[in-house]
Each structure stands twice: as structure tokens, then as C-alpha cells.
Amino acid sequence: MQDRRYPRIQLPLLVELKHPTLGGLRCLARNISEGGVFVQLDEPDVKIGAKLKLTLLNPISVEASPTPTVEMEVNRVEADGLGLAFSSVSGRHLWQSVEQLRSELAIGRDYFQVHLSSLVVNEKKAVLLVQQHGKWTLPGTYLTVGEDWREAAKDFLESTFNLKDVTVQSVLTVNNEGDPDLPEAAMLDVYLDVSANSAEFKLSEKRYRDSRWADRRRFVEEATFANDLVRELANSRLMQLIKRDAGIDE
Numbered sequence: 354m355q356d357r358r359y360p361r362i363q364l365p366l367l368v369e370l371k372h373p374t375l376g377g378l379r380c381l382a383r384n385i386s387e388g389g390v391f392v393q394l395d396e397p398d399v400k401i402g403a404k405l406k407l408t409l410l411n412p413i414s415v416e417a418s419p420t421p422t423v424e425m426e427v428n429r430v431e432a433d434g435l436g437l438a439f440s441s442v443s444g445r446h447l448w449q450s451v452e453q454l455r456s457e458l459a460i461g462r463d464y465f466q467v468h469l470s471s472l473v474v475n476e477k478k479a480v481l482l483v484q485q486h487g488k489w490t491l492p493g494t495y496l497t498v499g500e501d502w503r504e505a506a507k508d509f510l511e512s513t514f515n516l517k518d519v520t521v522q523s524v525l526t527v528n529n530e531g532d533p534d535l536p537e538a539a540m541l542d543v544y545l546d547v548s549a550n551s552a553e554f555k556l557s558e559k560r561y562r563d564s565r566w567a568d569r570r571r572f573v574e575e576a577t578f579a580n581d582l583v584r585e586l587a588n589s590r591l592m593q594l595i596k597r598d599a600g601i602d603e
Contacts, residue, residue: 371422372405374398379410380434388445389428389438397435403427407437465529465541467496469506472525472544472586473516475551478594479566480573480587481514483556490579491544491586492561506545513558516549528582544586567591 366382370392384391390407399405408422423444429436439445470493473481482489494509496502503521510516525544556564567573570591578584 367410368392369408369410370405371408372399372403374403375405382407382409389425389436391429391434391436393434396432397430399427399430399435401427401430404440405437465539467502468493468540468542469496469502469509470542470544470583471506471510471521471547472590473510473519473547473549474590474594475516475549475554475566477551477566477568478598479568480590481549481551482565482567482576482587483561484563485561485579487562487577488579489576490583492564493542496543502543506547510547510549513556514551514564515553515555515557516551517553518548518550520548522546522548525586526582544582570595 368380368382368390370378370380372378375397378394381393382390383393392407403426405425405427406422407425424440425437425444426440427435428438470491471481472491475481481492483492484490492510492513494505496505506521507519510519523546525546527544528542529540551566554566567587568591570588573584573588573591576584
């Protein structure tokens with residue numbers, strides 16, 4: 354078996370089925386083969402031999418041409434879905450090309466996990482740092498499909514630290530550095546500028562060994578950080594706050 358540097362993934366395809374009985378119905382298509390496609394539906398009310406139209410709703414890439422609607426025929430009915438056969442050679446070839454693109458996707462090359470790291474400043478003009486695996490870093494959480502990134506960061510900070518008045522201001526920067534020998538752990542780290550009220554601060558997550566509000570650059574310069582970027586962001590923000598207090602224009 355060939356060793357691949359980038360692990361392959363198979364993404365489910367979102368499709369729309371059109372049939373007089375079903376109307377226009379969105380569902381997931383899996384197991385695309387030379388003969389057809391299996392779509393997931395709960396107890397579908399369609400008979401074998403029925404003709405319907407199937408349209409791909411999530412193109413693999415913006416460069417790819419949109420996949421047109423293709424005619425399909427029901428050749429299998431199960432409790433959890435329908436087996437659909439291609440009604441024409443052209444339809445079969447079109448969907449096989451989609452499957453080829455899909456099977457070539459690779460974690461770490463085409464897709465990253467998205468991690469939200471928050472640079473939180475409180476009402477006392479201090480930066481929130483957390484300790485994990487013996488190193489200081491910014492608190493963060495992974496973004497899941499369907500979540501709004503601002504709300505995801507806000508909810509995480511409120512639940513983990515009991516912060517109030519959490520406001521996600523903007524994106525400071527992004528970083529996608531990773532270990533090429535461990536591509537399945539590839540991550541796009543998005544660093545956020547956040548303000549919050551820490552009057553009721555309380556660390557409730559066991560993932561962090563310690564936490565502190567840093568208001569001195571000396572600590573940031575001397576402490577052991579997870580990476581240089583986190584140190585630079587924290588140091589830069591403290592410098593901005595110091596200059597602002599001194600009335601120095603940036």
C-alpha cells in the first residue's frame with residue numbers, strides 16, 4: 354500500500370432531489386460508483402423505477418464548473434435512503450469526475466482545522482494568558498461546521514472563564530504553520546482581538562493548568578510561550594495599551 358504524505362478524506366456531498374412525491378429535498382449523497390449514487394433519506398416514499406433529478410449543491414472548488422442536474426432512476430429503496438442509477442452515460446461521467454476530485458482532497462493540503470485564539474484585554478488593561486503543557490498561550494477553541502466564528506469565540510470565553518461583556522473586535526492575523534510529518538493535525542489558527550469584563554473571572558476548564566492576566570511586558574518577554582507569534586501579539590498589545598495611557602500616538 355502506497356504511503357501518502359497527506360491523508361485522504363472523503364467529504365459527503367450535499368444534493369437536491371426533485372420528484373413529484375418528494376418535492377425539492379436536500380440530502381447527503383454517498384458511495385458514488387460507476388453505477389450510481391446512494392442518497393440518505395429516512396423512510397423514503399418512492400418506488401423502484403421512479404425517475405428523479407439530482408443536483409449537486411456544494412461544488413468541490415470555485416474553479417470547478419458547476420455540476421448540472423442529472424437524471425437518475427431509483428433502483429433500490431431502503432429504510433435509510435435510495436439507491437439511484439444513472440440514466441445516461443454523460444450523467445455517469447459527470448459524477449465520476451466529482452468523485453475523483455473529492456477523493457483527492459487531503460487534510461493539511463486542501464483542508465485545515467480552524468482554531469480561534471483570542472487575545473482578550475480586560476477592563477484593567479491586562480491580557481489573558483493560559484498555561485497548557487507547561488507553556489503560555491492564548492485561550493482558544495476549534496470552530497465547528499455551522500458555527501458563527503464570533504459567537505463561537507464569545508461562547509467559549511464566557512463558559513470557560515465566566516467573562517462578561519465579551520466583544521470580538523476583529524481578526525488580528527492568521528497562521529497556518531504546521532508539522533509536514535503530521536498533516537492530519539494541520540490547523541489554521543485565527544487570532545482574534547477581544548475585549549471583556551473580568552470582574553467575575555473564574556477558570557472552569559480543566560484543559561488549562563493555570564491562567565493569569567498579564568499587565569507587564571517583562572512577564573511576556575521572559576515566560577515560556579507555545580510559539581513566538583503568541584508572545585509577539587501579547588507584547589504588542591501591552592505596548593499599545595501603555596502608549597495609549599501615556600497619550601502617545603501610535
